[in-house]
Amino acid sequence: MGNITFEPMFDSRVRSYTVEFRNADGTVLQTGTQLYGSAIVYEGSTPVKEQDDRYTYTFIGWTLNGGTEVLSTLPAVSGEMIFTAAFEAVERTFTVTWKNCDGSTLETDTNVAYGATPSYDSDTPTKAADEFYTYVFAGWEPELAPVTADVTYTAKFDALVRSFTITLDPQNGTVDPTTLTVNAGTPIGELPVPTRQGGWVFLGWYLEPALTAFDAGQSTRVTAETVFSGNTTIYAHWRLPGDVNGDGKVNMTDVTLLSTYVKARGSGVNIVPCSSDVSGDGKVNMTDVTLLATFVKARGNGVVIH
Numbered sequence: 001m002g003n004i005t006f007e008p009m010f011d012s013r014v015r016s017y018t019v020e021f022r023n024a025d026g027t028v029l030q031t032g033t034q035l036y037g038s039a040i041v042y043e044g045s046t047p048v049k050e051q052d053d054r055y056t057y058t059f060i061g062w063t064l065n066g067g068t069e070v071l072s073t074l075p076a077v078s079g080e081m082i083f084t085a086a087f088e089a090v091e092r093t094f095t096v097t098w099k100n101c102d103g104s105t106l107e108t109d110t111n112v113a114y115g116a117t118p119s120y121d122s123d124t125p126t127k128a129a130d131e132f133y134t135y136v137f138a139g140w141e142p143e144l145a146p147v148t149a150d151v152t153y154t155a156k157f158d159a160l161v162r163s164f165t166i167t168l169d170p171q172n173g174t175v176d177p178t179t180l181t182v183n184a185g186t187p188i189g190e191l192p193v194p195t196r197q198g199g200w201v202f203l204g205w206y207l208e209p210a211l212t213a214f215d216a217g218q219s220t221r222v223t224a225e226t227v228f229s230g231n232t233t234i235y236a237h238w239r240l241p242g243d244v245n246g247d248g249k250v251n252m253t254d255v256t257l258l259s260t261y262v263k264a265r266g267s268g269v270n271i272v273p274c275s276s277d278v279s280g281d282g283k284v285n286m287t288d289v290t291l292l293a294t295f296v297k298a299r300g301n302g303v304v305i306h
């Protein structure tokens with residue numbers, strides 16, 4: 001038996017190690033074995049992390065073997081090495097757009113933080129009145145909520161039926177009530193009948209205050225069917241039967257004027273037509289002259305004129 005010589009055994013091979021790159025979610029991006037002490041190079045594409053509702057993510061480097069330090073340079077191989085992509089979370093911002101109901105933009109808020117409460121800081125939205133309605137701002141559609149995405153809010157409006165005040169001017173008479181309220185687009189309905197002392201007969205309600213305009217047939221009668229489009233004063237028109245000259249009294253002057261008028265067959269003589277047909281037969285003639293004379297002489301007693 002010879003001597004057994006134990007030669008010291010040295011592993012002359014340089015050991016190699018697994019070097020792996022992983023994304024933040026654990027996905028393996030690059031893996032391989034490298035010799036101890038060799039340089040490590042990542043040859044894959046830059047790791048990405050999808051944005052979520054609140055953040056976007058920017059790759060900032062690698063951490064090693066579960067550490068938290070983001071390496072400024074990759075070290076040489078010193079053992080099993082797992083590099084994990086590190087990201088910086090950047091809070092997203094959003095655009096809040098405020099629109100009027102006609103689609104015009106009232107305000108645009110950019111760089112609004114996630115979760116911020118939307119804030120409209122411009123003039124209160126308005127919507128022009130139309131023939132029938134006025135509009136009052138009534139908030140936003142959809143309901144305001146913390147910002148989690150780009151969002152557009154649109155102004156809402158409540159429609160209010162327009163109404164107008166109609167003032168009744170009885171013009172020397174009396175009337176109750178003295179005002180009426182009417183909705184836009186709706187006929188005014190029955191009007192109160194005014195009264196006036198002294199034998200005056202109510203003719204109707206008119207838009208014009210002047211009797212002369214009425215007498216010339218140029219006035220506009222207001223009836224139950226009349227529709228108003230604004231606050232309006234309407235005027236009672238009256239006639240005094242027999243007051244041919246329109247001075248507010250019935251006397252011989254009227255009889256004389258009416259007689260002259262009839263004899264001249266109306267030419268060149270001005271009378272108040274609606275007060276001159278005292279017989280009420282639709283014509284102005286000598287019958288009216290005679291009746292009016294009788295009325296004046298009797299001081300109205302027992303004689304009826306129209």
Ligand SMILES: [Ca+2]
Pocket residue numbers: 242243244245246247248249250251253254
């Ligand atoms: Ca008169």
Ligand SMILES: [Ca+2]
Pocket residue numbers: 276277278279280281282283284285287288
């Ligand atoms: Ca007559």
